Amino acid sequence: MMNPDERTRPLVGSLFRAWQSQVLIAPVDRRKAAGSLCPVIVLLLIALAPIALAQASLHSRLAKGLNPEPLLDGDPYWRLAAREVSQDHIYLDKSEAAISKSDVLHHLLRHGNTARKQLALTFDDGPNPRYTPALLALLKSLNVKATFFLVGHMAEANPELVKQIATDGYEIGNHTFSHAKMTGLTYGQILTEYRSTNEVLERITGVEPKYCRPSGGDFDVRVLRGATAEGLTTVLWTDDPGDYSNAGANTVLHKELSRLSNGGIILLHDGAKNTMATLRELVARARAEGYSFVTLDQLRSH
Numbered sequence: 194m195m196n197p198d199e200r201t202r203p204l205v206g207s208l209f210r211a212w213q214s215q216v217l218i219a220p221v222d223r224r225k226a227a228g229s230l231c232p233v234i235v236l237l238l239i240a241l242a243p244i245a246l247a248q249a250s251l252h253s254r255l256a257k258g259l260n261p262e263p264l265l266d267g268d269p270y271w272r273l274a275a276r277e278v279s280q281d282h283i284y285l286d287k288s289e290a291a292i293s294k295s296d297v298l299h300h301l302l303r304h305g306n307t308a309r310k311q312l313a314l315t316f317d318d319g320p321n322p323r324y325t326p327a328l329l330a331l332l333k334s335l336n337v338k339a340t341f342f343l344v345g346h347m348a349e350a351n352p353e354l355v356k357q358i359a360t361d362g363y364e365i366g367n368h369t370f371s372h373a374k375m376t377g378l379t380y381g382q383i384l385t386e387y388r389s390t391n392e393v394l395e396r397i398t399g400v401e402p403k404y405c406r407p408s409g410g411d412f413d414v415r416v417l418r419g420a421t422a423e424g425l426t427t428v429l430w431t432d433d434p435g436d437y438s439n440a441g442a443n444t445v446l447h448k449e450l451s452r453l454s455n456g457g458i459i460l461l462h463d464g465a466k467n468t469m470a471t472l473r474e475l476v477a478r479a480r481a482e483g484y485s486f487v488t489l490d491q492l493r494s495h
Contacts, residue, residue: 274389305456305492319463345370345390383419
């Protein structure tokens with residue numbers, strides 16, 4: 194018997210392509226497209242319903258507990274970035290419309306080359322003085338490369354940890370400033386969340402981030418356009434084992450290993466006890482299967 198995913202995949206694929214061709218158009222064309230878009234949305238929702246019910250993302254469910262955090266709009270870095278964005282009226286008013294569909298897709302990384310046995314480890318929600326040093330020590334002992342998506346206000350409060358991550362040779366990405374629900378923000382606030390974090394990280398490390406991940410994995414087209422406007426590539430994932438859950442280390446490890454794939458991006462969290470409990474075994478088993486661990490830059494370049 195076919196599962197809901199198998200039954201609806203052909204229809205979903207064609208409907209998604211129709212949706213994508215409409216939803217990623219410039220905002221100035223949206224009224225014109227609205228009439229043709231509505232039936233597509235209805236059909237897409239009907240087709241996706243069985244999958245959504247049967248295979249709801251664990252990360253999305255967990256994100257309800259992690260998000261939303263309050264917008265830290267009183268922080269000096271946030272206020273400075275907000276002033277920069279608001280004062281540049283032409284940029285604020287036109288940047289969204291000026292970013293084309295191809296620009297957005299070019300700045301979206303979902304996986305690497307599926308012909309290569311490479312994996313990228315990514316860690317969200319740091320830096321945290323209680324957890325990050327132990328994670329760095331473990332990664333160093335395993336001799337694996339990784340990318341840390343750092344929260345702006347936490348980086349501001351822990352600059353020495355940020356420097357250590359960079360000095361140890363790990364890639365640093367932007368995980369927004371406040372860890373707020375990005376789809377609930379205005380376009381100007383989205384720009385500010387990313388820009389303020391970029392400025393914090395660049396001031397500490399001397400390097401402006403190339404990559405970002407919206408907090409909780411919560412995004413829409415506006416969030417993608419905002420990241421692109423700030424020169425960032427949005428990074429998603431292929432493997433989300435739910436390391437923040439209470440499922441236990443063995444369950445998380447099973448999910449990690451069962452979802453390994455060529456060019457895969459593994460979503461983990463700095464501070465999750467299941468990550469610390471399973472990381473050594475995950476790396477050993479993946480290497481035994483012929484995988485190598487690379488940075489996002491390396492994953493993208495092949």
